Amino acid sequence: MNKHLPLWEVFLRSRRGLEHKHVGSLHAADPEQAMQYARDVYTRRMEGCSIWVVLANDIHASQEAEGEAFFDPAEDKVYRHASFYDVPDDLKL
Amino acid sequence: MEISSLEESRREAIFQARVDAEEKIEPKDWMPEAYRKNLIRQISQHGHSEVVGQLPEGNWITRAPTLRRKAVLLAKVQDEAGHGLYLYSATETLGIAREELMEQLLTGKAKYASIFNYPTLSWADVGAIGWLVDGAAIVNQISLCRTSYGPYARAMVRICKEESFHMRQGYEIMTVLARGSQEQKAMAQDALNRWWWPTLMMFGPHDADSAHSGSSMKWKIKRQSNDELRQKFVDQSVAQAQHLNLKIPDEKLKWNDERGHYDFGEIDWDEFTAVLGGAGPCNHERLEARRIAHEQGDWVRDAMFAHAEKQRQRDVRKTA
Amino acid sequence: MKNSVTCAPQSWHFEYVLRLGDNALILGQRISEWCGHSPFVEEDVAMANTALDHIGRARMLLTHAGNLQGNKQTEDDLAYSRNEREFKNFLLCELPIGDFAYTIVRQVLLDTYHFHLYAALQKSSDDTLAAIAAKVVKESTYHLRHSSEWLIRLGDGTEESQRRAQLALDNQWRFTSEFFLADEVDDVAHQAGVGVDVSLLEKLWRDNVNDILSAACLLRPEDAPLRASGRMGLHTEHMGFLLAEMQSVQRAYPGLDW
Secondary structure, X not given: OOOOOOEEEEEEEOOXXXXXXXXXXXXXXXXXXXXXXXXXXXOOOOOOOEEEEEXXXXXXXXOHHHXXXXXXXXXXXXXXXXXXXXXXXXXOO | OHHHHHHHHHHHHHHHHHHHOOOOEOOOOOOOHHHHHHHHHHHHHHHHHHHHOHHXXXXXXXXXXXXXXXHHHHHHHHHHXXXXXXXXXXXXXXXXXXXXXXXXXXXXXXXXXXXXXXXXXXXXXXXXXXXXXXXXXXXXXXXXXXXXXXXHHHHHHHHHHHHHHHHHXXXXXXXXXXXXXXXXXXXXXXXXXXXXXXXXXXXXXXXXXXXXXXXXXXXXXXXXXXXXXXXXXXXXXXXXXXXXXXXXXXXXXXXXXXXXXXXXXXXXXXXXXXXHHHHOOOHHHHHHHHHHHHHHOHHHHHHHHHHHHHHHHHHHHHHO | OOOOOOOXXXXXXXXXXXXXXXXXXXXXXXXXXXXXXXXXXHXXXXXXXXXXXXXXXXXXXXXXXXXXXXXXXXXXXXXXXOOHHHOOOOHHHHOOOOOHHHHHHHHHHHHHHHHHHHHHHXXXXXXXXXXXXXXXXXXXXXXHHHHHHHHHHHHOOOHHHHHHHHHHHHHHHHHHHHHHOOOHHHHHHHHXXXXXXXXXXXXXXXXXXXXXXXXXXXXXXXXXXXXXXXXXXXXXXXXXXHHHHHOHHHHHOOOOOO
């Protein structure tokens, strides 16, 4: 047998009010099985109250080579941050 | 040619600068091929150690002397499978598939920690493994939480958090035995005698003789040397053994005021090499157990695959 | 309460809870044998979870049984000091693990049973038992989901997996008759509101198992009740070995703390 079971990426919401966060991956044949293994492997210590499983192949990722074009142009736009502006110290804004 | 090798060294310089600045390397980043290979070797070996590491202690699950101990041991062995999975998962981000990792283990191409080639002969061995082997693993793994490869570092952080109970449950077993009957005390001492030296070997050869250490340190895959970590482990273990009233089997073990560390005897490196090379008491059995599990899983994986395929085709028909 | 009842009030109650505890313990003991030997690592973790759930419920039930008996027997006294004839688990629990299909079939048969049993026991007049049942029914819901989906994958997978699953089912089916052989203990427990109505349980179980088997493309074997019962303390030849292993340390060094 040399068939590869699909790889799934696992995301957990650790508690209500928080976003799902990537925690790792696993192999499973179908979404239901991936969900159960995610529960068994990644929530042994009550780490989560909600699980997402996503086929790893379905994730599109930005590439390092594109990094400069993607992310550097934001560098000089400091006016998007509140700290950029001068306001009187004694006022609450 | 010229241009591509220039490009290569430019990338390598960026990579090294990133490592030097303590920034993490992430899966999609460019990395030197040797870095990738080195990582695959080390992380998969670490993962295999967790997976094979289920076996020596698993040997005692059905015989654990109380139901509480049985539950704890089950949870611990389960953690090892889980940790194996975290590490396989980190290895797979480097572009190698699980099947390939399994094949490397089963053909002997990939190694696992040699300590698991020793047998567990009494219940005290379960205590000694938790106390010493997991104790040593934690020393090593805490250091690896700062490793330069992001997925490996994150797996280590999670593993360290979970493993803190492993050592404690082992030490608790030893405490009960050391306070128990004469037979139990003897059992505990015997386990310490047999596991002490193999545990010291877990840290690997002396720094001067370590094949992979140079580049691993430069790339910050490893953060502390074998000898440093081994010393740290010896230093922490002496007081723990004294507390149990057990004697570490090393006549040369002695506090050195000048160094601020314990001096200890020389490891039997012939034994280290022999066990690594396959001559340990259980090398054959450990690999065989994994091979059988894998082979007997073939038809199960085939069935999963076939069923998933049937389901897909049904779904296609439904939507058509 | 019926006049024909011969056991003392406390002894039927003890016996009822002990049987539940023994099923959990012996089945948990068997499942734990998969640790490190499952088809792949993900399943190792899943199998260990199931084993842990069973050992956990065994501890609660045996502790409760010991308290009911009033002679201060602990969970460990009951697990490690009794002889084969004193264990009251179903024979199905003690059979060796077999191949993966064999284990999955057993899990489906017992998870379905436990799911309906503990769902009903949540209403037990024995508050401790009801509280244990409320916890256990959640576990069994998950176990049944895991095992029934596996059985469907195996039954509706390849020719080989179907052959193995059907063989495992044919082999184990005869042991299920024991689930529904109500005896005096069951009757008294039911009348006292402590235990469940076995005939109702049987109907729920049969319907549920039928659905799973047909989804798994497996044929339900003919009923062929066994003339043996673990609940009477009459076991298969496997039980002696299981206990010899489980109790070995305690038997070799009796009366010590571990």
